[in-house]
Amino acid sequence: MSMDYIVQISKPMLEGAQTTILLFFIAIIASIPLGFVFTLMVRSAIKPLAWLANTYIYVFRGTPLLLQMLFFCFGLPVLPVIGEYLVLDRFVAACLAFVLNYAAYFAEIFRGGLLAIDKGQYEASKVLGLNKWQTTTKVILPQMFRVALPAVSNESITLVKDTALLYAVAVPELLHFAYTAVNRDFTIMPFFIAGVIYLLMTLVLTLFFKFLERRFKYE
Incomplete structure (x- = not known):
């Protein structure tokens, strides 16, 4: 296995990794504040508001993220009457599914943090x-x-790995290019390279959250 081949197959995978990273940042930036809003709603004295938030959290934590992605990509357009107005770009639909799904998990994390005080x-x-x-x-x-920081850290790392689900809705990301190279060249090397790229991304996240934990520890 030559170095030229490794460089050749790494280029498209790194391009796919840009989509992975973009989805991660959109999801993390939107889902954390949204999750906190749902935490406040759960603790609200207004019963219908608390019930609505609890129902949302139950539904999105109780069903697979892949199912939610497929619903937003392919289910919304076939809804009666309004379906034709809900046709979304597949990447946009995937982002929506990730944000809503992870907001439910972050809501529970923040609720646990509040209960611990x-x-x-x-x-x-x-x-x-x-x-x-x-x-x-x-x-x-x-x-x-x-x-809540350790749990947020774990959930964020899980989010990086879950971005591979984009493959299921035909959005070209890191795993898509790795799988294409494997089928084309009959070698598993692209999978190893994809694994290394994922490990590097999670390493950066791990170091970042370790830094935050040290900062909060001494404040």
């Missing part, structure tokens, strides 16, 4: 004269993120 923190803040906004932003949220 001792109620005495609220009482202490009240004694110190902090209002509700100050208590939330300066006391509760920093502690919640510190507690």
